[in-house]
Amino acid sequence: MDNNWIENQIRPIAIGRKTANAVLNVAFGEPTMAVDTHIFRVGNRTGLAPGKTPSEAEMQLMTHVPPAYLADAHHWLILLGRFVCQARKPQCLRCGVAQFCDFKEKTPAP
Ligand code: SF4
Secondary structure, eight states, X not given: OOTHHIIIIIGGGTOOHHHHHHHHXXXXXXXXXXXXXXXXXXXXXXXXXXXXXXHHHHHHHHHHSOGGGHHHHHHHHHHHHHHTSOSSSOOGGGOTTGGGOOOTTOOOOO
16 A cells, blocks of 8 residues: 555545554554654654654654564554653663664663
């Protein structure tokens, strides 16, 4: 499914891009990236998907995530952001991807 499909088919029924991507991914198994607040934060902190807007982050993720992982990646990134890389205090000491993360202010050891 090409990127224009969302613009042409989903926009006219007035749902947002994140919701459209989530429906396409969960209901139809399409390799889309529904960028919510968690994915947006994780993408920018880690350097995986820097962007000023969710759409920019989505395009970065679609480029950087290997195709074999795209269908599940947004679930993994949401879980990382919700339970480990939290907004106020990321849990860097117990983070499984810390060695790959560019975030300079990693949580210090207690
Ligand atoms: S190392 Fe820290 S900042 Fe980087 S992804 Fe993990 S929790 Fe987030």
